[in-house]
Amino acid sequence: MASVSAPPKLTEDLLNELRGSIRGQIYTRNDSNFVDYTIMFNGNVVTNGQVVICPLDAEDVSKIILFCRKHSFSPSVKAGGFGTAGWAVGGDVIIDMSRIVDRDIEPPNEQGTYTSIRDMAQPNSKGKGPQTSTVPNPGKRRREDDDALRDYSAASADVAAFLQTPAATHLDAPPTHRRRLNSDNESSRAVPSSSERETQTVADRPSVNPVVTSDSHTTSSSGSGTSSSSRSTPSDSHDDSSRTTPSTDGNSSSAPFNADPFGYIENQTNRGFSGGRTSNFYSTSRTPGSWTSNPIPSGSSVAITTAPNALHSIPSQTRAIHPHAYVTFGAGMRQKEIDTFTASNPLRASSISGGEDRVPYHVPLAAHPTGSAVMLLGGFGFLGRLYGLSIDNLVEVEMVLADGRIVIVNENEHPDLWWALRGAGPSFGVAVRFKAKAYPVPVVFAGNLIYRFHRATAPSLIKHFRDCIKDAPRELYANVILTAGPAGKDDLVVIQMCYVGAKEKGQEYLAALASWDGEKCMLNEVHEKSFLHQQDSVAQVLRGKRGRQWFIRSALITSLPDDIIHQTVTKFDNSPIGCTWLFELAGGAIADFEDSCVPKSQRDTLFTVAALHQWELGVDDIRCITAAEEWIYDTLKPVQIGGPFPSFLGRHEQPARTMACYGSNWDRLKDIKKKYDPTNVFRNTFWPLNAEGDPVEPWTHEPRTPPSAGTSFQTLYGKYPPDSV
Known part of the structure; x- marks a missing residue:
C-alpha cells in the first residue's frame, strides 16, 4: 500500500x-x-x-x-x-x-412551486439576512445522544416492555441462548456517562417550538422447533415455570403509551385508542396515473381513528388541502429533529363541517436515527414505497463546491450536478441547506409482530412474509428482521409493517401477516399511531448502543427464493450476538424516478437487505465481520444486483462494490466529479478513486495509520477480493 x-x-x-x-x-x-x-x-x-x-x-x-x-x-x-x-x-x-439548524415549512404557492433557498434568510441570521459580527460563544454542543438507542420505549410501550425483559417471560418455554463472544470487556474508549455531558444551549440548537407567522407559512426562530446446537446455555439458567404469559392485545405494559426516549412526545399518558378522534385523510398521487394501487382514491374522504397527540391534534372530519408541502432545513438537522419539527407544525386543512383544522406533513426519510446525509445518499424508509427515496423528494440544495463557490442546485440550475448529488452528493460539495417535499401523514397503521427465532420454523415464517406482501400496494411498507438477542435472551424474528392509509385496509394486511401458525406470536402491537412514533421503531428493535464496534453490509436482491431463505436462517443461527439481518420490501415509487445517479437497475429490485452488527469494544471475534460478509457475498450472490443503495455503504467497502452502486451511471458520475472536484478535495467520503481516477484501497478512508500485517480485515479482504462482487 x-x-x-x-x-x-x-x-x-x-x-x-x-x-x-x-x-x-x-x-x-x-x-x-x-x-x-x-x-x-x-x-x-x-x-x-x-x-x-x-x-x-x-x-x-x-x-x-x-x-x-x-x-x-x-x-x-x-x-x-x-x-x-x-x-x-x-x-x-x-x-x-x-x-446550521434553521428550518421552515410552507405549502405550495399560487404557482404550485416554492420559495427558493436563495430568497430565504441566511442561517443564524434571525431573519435579518447575513451578519458579519461574531456570534457569542454558544457553549458546548451536546454529544450525539449516546443513550438514545439503549431505551427501547420509543415506538410502543409494549415493545419496550418486551425488549427490556427476558423474552422467556412471554412464553412458557425456556429461553434459547446465543453463544457469548471471547470477551465482554469494555475498551477504555467507552463513551462518558450522560452526567459528564453538558446541556446544549439555545444558541447552540434552537428550540423545537417554532414561531408561526401565518396559517400558510411557518418558520423557525433560529412452535416447536429446535434451538441451535452451537449455542451454550449459561450456568445461571433459571426456572421459568412461575412466569405468566401476558396478553398480546397491545395492553400488557404499564409504561405510558407514548413513551419516547428521544424526547419528542411530551405529556402522553393515555394508552390505547379509546377516546381517539376520527379524521379524514385526503390522498392524491404525486403523478396522476402513476400508482398501480391506491386504496385512497384522489379526492375521497376516508375515516381514520387517531390517538390523542400532544404535538398535533387531528380534528374530526379533517381533509388535507395540499398534496404536499416544502420543508427547508439546515445540514445540521438530525432526521428526528426534522420529523419533530414538521409534526409540531401541521399545516392548515379543511373540515367537512366547514371549519379549519390542521394536518402534519412528513418528509420521506429513513427510520431513526440518521443525519441529513440521507438527503444526498438515498434514504429509504416507511414512506419510500409511496413517495420514493429521500433523494427523490429533494427540490433544491444550497451547496459549497470544491472551489469555494456557493451555488443553488436544482433541476434548472447546474442540472448535471443536480443529477449527481442525488445519490453521491457528499463527494461533490458541502450541502448547507436542503428543500424537500413533505406529505400529509395524520396517522399510520403500523407496528411489530414478534416471534421467537427457531431454526426449524423461521424459514416457514419468512416464506409466509414473502408470500403475503407479494403485489403489495405502495401504501404498505414491510420488512422482516432477524435479530440476535443479548446473552441469555432469545433471538427474535420481527415483522414490521406500516400502512399509510385507512385502518380498515391496513387490518387486512395485518390479518394476512398474523395468520402464520407455525409458532405463537409473542407480541402483536400493530395499531394506529403517529408517524413520529413509527419512525423510532427500527432503533427500538435494533437495540443499538453507542460506543460499540459497528459493521454494516447491504445489498439489493431481485428475488427471495426458498433456498436463499433456508441458507440465511442456517447462517444466522451460527452468528454471534449483536447481529441483525433485515429484508426490506423495496419497489413501488422507488422505481418511478430515473433522473438521478441511482440507476434503474438498483431501483427495480425487490428487497434491500442489510446486516447490522454491533459488538463490544475489546472483543476480537472475526465472526462479527465474516458473518455479515459471507451472508452478503456468498448466500445472496445468486440474487444480488450491483451494490447497495449508497446510504448503506459501510466501512472498508471495496472500490468495485462502491462503483456497483451506480451501475451504468458510473462513467457519467466520474466525469462530473472531474468537472466539479478535479483535485478530489472531498476525498473523505465513500468516493473510491483518487485524484488521478485510480481505485484506492478501503484503508484510504481511515485516519493515517494503515492496518498492521495479518489483521482480521486483511484476512477478510483476501477472502473477498474486488472481483468477487
Whole structure:
C-alpha cells in the first residue's frame, strides 16, 4: 500500500487566519470540546483531525474550503448523523454542521412551486439576512445522544416492555441462548456517562417550538422447533415455570403509551385508542396515473381513528388541502429533529363541517436515527414505497463546491450536478441547506409482530412474509428482521409493517401477516399511531448502543427464493450476538424516478437487505465481520444486483462494490466529479478513486495509520477480493 504523506501542521498563525475569516466556533485538539465534536457512534472509529470548525452559514463553509485548499488541508464533513464508517471525521479539518439548524415549512404557492433557498434568510441570521459580527460563544454542543438507542420505549410501550425483559417471560418455554463472544470487556474508549455531558444551549440548537407567522407559512426562530446446537446455555439458567404469559392485545405494559426516549412526545399518558378522534385523510398521487394501487382514491374522504397527540391534534372530519408541502432545513438537522419539527407544525386543512383544522406533513426519510446525509445518499424508509427515496423528494440544495463557490442546485440550475448529488452528493460539495417535499401523514397503521427465532420454523415464517406482501400496494411498507438477542435472551424474528392509509385496509394486511401458525406470536402491537412514533421503531428493535464496534453490509436482491431463505436462517443461527439481518420490501415509487445517479437497475429490485452488527469494544471475534460478509457475498450472490443503495455503504467497502452502486451511471458520475472536484478535495467520503481516477484501497478512508500485517480485515479482504462482487 502506498504511504500517506503527513498533513501540514495547523500553526497558531493559521488558526488566527481561520478565526479572522469565519463567524463560527473553532475547537482544536487541545480544547476540551474537541472529543464531543469528533466522537462517532462506532466506537472503533478514531480521528487524526487537527481542528473542528462549526460554520454558521454557507459563507463560513466557503471560507473553510478555501482555507483548506490554500494550505493543503483535507476537509471532512460531519452532519449530525450516526454514520459508522468514520468518513465524517477523516479529514485534517472537520466541518461540523451542527449549528446550521434553521428550518421552515410552507405549502405550495399560487404557482404550485416554492420559495427558493436563495430568497430565504441566511442561517443564524434571525431573519435579518447575513451578519458579519461574531456570534457569542454558544457553549458546548451536546454529544450525539449516546443513550438514545439503549431505551427501547420509543415506538410502543409494549415493545419496550418486551425488549427490556427476558423474552422467556412471554412464553412458557425456556429461553434459547446465543453463544457469548471471547470477551465482554469494555475498551477504555467507552463513551462518558450522560452526567459528564453538558446541556446544549439555545444558541447552540434552537428550540423545537417554532414561531408561526401565518396559517400558510411557518418558520423557525433560529412452535416447536429446535434451538441451535452451537449455542451454550449459561450456568445461571433459571426456572421459568412461575412466569405468566401476558396478553398480546397491545395492553400488557404499564409504561405510558407514548413513551419516547428521544424526547419528542411530551405529556402522553393515555394508552390505547379509546377516546381517539376520527379524521379524514385526503390522498392524491404525486403523478396522476402513476400508482398501480391506491386504496385512497384522489379526492375521497376516508375515516381514520387517531390517538390523542400532544404535538398535533387531528380534528374530526379533517381533509388535507395540499398534496404536499416544502420543508427547508439546515445540514445540521438530525432526521428526528426534522420529523419533530414538521409534526409540531401541521399545516392548515379543511373540515367537512366547514371549519379549519390542521394536518402534519412528513418528509420521506429513513427510520431513526440518521443525519441529513440521507438527503444526498438515498434514504429509504416507511414512506419510500409511496413517495420514493429521500433523494427523490429533494427540490433544491444550497451547496459549497470544491472551489469555494456557493451555488443553488436544482433541476434548472447546474442540472448535471443536480443529477449527481442525488445519490453521491457528499463527494461533490458541502450541502448547507436542503428543500424537500413533505406529505400529509395524520396517522399510520403500523407496528411489530414478534416471534421467537427457531431454526426449524423461521424459514416457514419468512416464506409466509414473502408470500403475503407479494403485489403489495405502495401504501404498505414491510420488512422482516432477524435479530440476535443479548446473552441469555432469545433471538427474535420481527415483522414490521406500516400502512399509510385507512385502518380498515391496513387490518387486512395485518390479518394476512398474523395468520402464520407455525409458532405463537409473542407480541402483536400493530395499531394506529403517529408517524413520529413509527419512525423510532427500527432503533427500538435494533437495540443499538453507542460506543460499540459497528459493521454494516447491504445489498439489493431481485428475488427471495426458498433456498436463499433456508441458507440465511442456517447462517444466522451460527452468528454471534449483536447481529441483525433485515429484508426490506423495496419497489413501488422507488422505481418511478430515473433522473438521478441511482440507476434503474438498483431501483427495480425487490428487497434491500442489510446486516447490522454491533459488538463490544475489546472483543476480537472475526465472526462479527465474516458473518455479515459471507451472508452478503456468498448466500445472496445468486440474487444480488450491483451494490447497495449508497446510504448503506459501510466501512472498508471495496472500490468495485462502491462503483456497483451506480451501475451504468458510473462513467457519467466520474466525469462530473472531474468537472466539479478535479483535485478530489472531498476525498473523505465513500468516493473510491483518487485524484488521478485510480481505485484506492478501503484503508484510504481511515485516519493515517494503515492496518498492521495479518489483521482480521486483511484476512477478510483476501477472502473477498474486488472481483468477487
